[in-house]
Amino acid sequence: MPHLTLEYTDNLAPHLAPDILPRLNRALLASSLFAESDLKSRALLLDQWCVGVEAAPRAFAHVRVALLSGRPPGAKRALAEAVLAALADACAPPPGAELQLSVEIVDIDAASYAKEVRNGR
Template structure:
């Protein structure tokens, strides 16, 4: 916890998802809400997507953060804003037209969340 998922349309030319995940993880850590080794992230490229109804070059990147309950609305809003600020410059040079960026936070159900850490 937390789990961050970055979904992005593959038409973002030369976009580097590994660089984006590093920047997003850094923003998560800088928020002071999470321990460094607790932050988990992954990126998913979308080959098939649709934005709107017109045949116009468009794409998007969406960040979803699932975290345990206990954060205030203000903390969650500040986190979303900082993630958006970290992502925007990494996409700014890679657009194929209009690109929409968004961030959402959701709460995991604390009583049913299970976690194990294995050491090898």
């Protein structure tokens, strides 16, 4: 917790900062809501995708941040805005294309969340 997932369309790949995940993690850390080592992020390159039903040039990047339930709505809204700013900063729209960037915040049910940390020798 938190778990961040970035999905991006493959036409966006050349326009994405190579260090986008560290950047997004820094945006999460700056919120002061989380411990450093708890930030767990992954990116999924989408090679099968479709926006709308028209043949217009488009792209999208979507971030989902899942955090333990109980945060106030204002903190979640501010977090989404901060992550969106970091995302926008780390990618450019492909030439001639419309790029949609979005961030959603999801509550993880804290009562049933189970976690364990192990250290390899």
